[in-house]
Structure formats: C-alpha cells, structure tokens
Amino acid sequence: MKISAKVDYALQAVVEIAVATKKDSLISTEEIASRRDIPEKFLEGILTLLRKSGVINSYRGPSGGYELAKKPQDIAVADIIRIIDGPLAAVRGFAPEEIEYAGPVKHVADVWIATRASLRNVLENISIADILSGDFDVSVSKLLNEKDARKRRKA
C-alpha cells in the first residue's frame, strides 16, 4: 500500500498550479520543480499526464506555463491518483471483484472491497480546494482528529 513519489509530486504540482491560477497567472515546470524540490524532467512527464487527462492546460513559449483546466473544487485527489497510478485499489493487478475466492476464503473478497470503498470515501471527498483552504469535509476531519492519526503505529 504505497503512495508513489509520482502521485505525491502530482498532487503538490496541482496545488501549486491552483495557487497560480487563482492569481490569473501561469506557472512553469521549472518554477514548480524548484519550489517543491521535484526533479524537473520527472515533473515534466507528470504534467503531461495531467494535461492529457484534462486537469490542466498548457501554453508554450516565454511567459508560457500551466493553469488549472477545472475549478479546484471539481478536482478530487482520487482523480489525480487514477490518472497517475491507475485504480485506487488493485489486488494482484485485478479489481477486487474479479478474483474468485472459493470456500472458506470467500469473504476475503469483502476485505478488499471494503478497503477500496474506504479509500474512495476519503480520496473522492478531498478536492484541491480543500487542500488549499485546509478546511476538509467532516468525514475527513474526523479521521484527522482520531487519536494517533498523526503517529506511526508500532510494528
């Protein structure tokens, strides 16, 4: 269950682009890369994916750069993850319901279904606007306020 560097970078990049767009300006790859300490050429590839999926628009030439193609409240974290990394939760590369669990292990399917549902509830419910404001949906705030939410679990 790892969150890749690519997804983390993508999310940070989209937030930086959102900030620029709010000021009616464009932001370049180099600017994002240096602000967020992301390898520039690596970031380039990420921005290409976001553009091809219609999350951002791009303009070339001097004073070119990127802007958001949608309203910040209409871009969910889940969207970005799916664009960059594919499905939110895949078991051995398959969707949970595609695997056959026969006999006593039948309900193992439910474990992965519930896992996916839970990820959806969080990630579909956080938008770029929420990240900008820090003002999250109640369901998300509840998670953040849980005891030890910000602590690593003992092995």
Next chain:
Amino acid sequence: MKISAKVDYALQAVVEIAVATKKDSLISTEEIASRRDIPEKFLEGILTLLRKSGVINSYRGPSGGYELAKKPQDIAVADIIRIIDGPLAAVRGFAPEEIEYAGPVKHVADVWIATRASLRNVLENISIADILSGDFDVSVSKLLNEKDARKRRKA
C-alpha cells in the same frame, strides 16, 4: 495503491490454517497451495514470515504442518499486511508525517494522514474470525453496503 499477490496469498493461507486449527488439525504448505492455487515455493516463504512473526506455529515431519498461534479474533488483517508488506501507507517510502510540505501544499500531508487513518479503521477492524464468519463489524458492513461498493469506478 496496490495490494500485492503476497499479501492476498498470505491472508488466504491464514484463513485456511484457521479452518484446520478449528478442527484441531494441521495443514501443510502443499495442501494450502493446491486448495488456493498458490505457487507452493512462493507460499513457503510467506508462511515463514508468518511463523517468524508469531501468527502461526509449524511442525515438521510427516503429519506436520501449520496451525494458528493465536485466536482468529486476535489476528487483524492489518497485522498480516504489516508482516508481509510493511507499513499500511507509506508516501515515497516515508511515513506521512515525516515529509515536509511547505507553503500552500501544507495540507497535502493531511491527505495522506487521512488515507492512512481510513485504512487503519478498516484493516484493524477485520479479524480472521470475521472473515471466517462473514459477519463484519458495523463500520465495515456499512462500507460493503455502499452503493457501487462492488463495482469498478469509471475512469
């Protein structure tokens, strides 16, 4: 956010072992492998990890095999994932709170914290006993009964 073959196999194996233990008998690697269609030698490595972590006991020789070392209700899915794959949610290999998100991206940290909290809520709350009975905690049942929980999301 992929669930590895290893974790999926491990969970299935533990369930099969739980079934055997309930009948006061041992089950061999070969038996599990053939029942659940898991490569035998690959499964061997998985069972070694589970044994070293104290989830199962092993006995050698003819009529040897594995049994659960704990009660099924005391083994959570989260435990198995941590044994096999490491932390439930790691961002670029780090725990969410270890990464510095400065300036406007500050709240990106909260996204990953909430993601981890949400995974914990599901995976700490499903035990092997629950998988055997199919009778899950209310919080988990709620997730399973959500609309489209068993359907893939459109890209």
Next chain:
DNA sequence: CTATTTTCCTACTATACTACTAGGAATTAA
C-alpha cells in the same frame, strides 16, 4: 534403522516498475 514426509534455509532469476535523465524539436513572445 530406514524411508518418507514435512518444514527450514540459502540462493538464484526473470520481469516489471519506480524514479529519474538526456537531447532535441515545436511553439510563442519580446
């Protein structure tokens, strides 16, 4: 005591993925 069945242990392999890097072509603005 021997044959057999099992776990246990070390090592190896092929493939894919992750996280990058390099070089230059196309576009646009000053």
Next chain:
DNA sequence: TTAATTCCTAGTAGTATAGTAGGAAAATAG
C-alpha cells in the same frame, strides 16, 4: 532573431515483485 517555454522520444540504474531450485534438518511410521 533570440530566448523561453512546452512537447516528444528515448533512454538508465536501482529496487521490488513474483516467482524457482536444491537440498539440509527434523519427525514419524514401519
């Protein structure tokens, strides 16, 4: 025309995933 930008193709090193192979150690049944 120059410089700044995105766009496009093609790499590469390292790590992780999903296995395989071969045999040693232990236990049981005969």
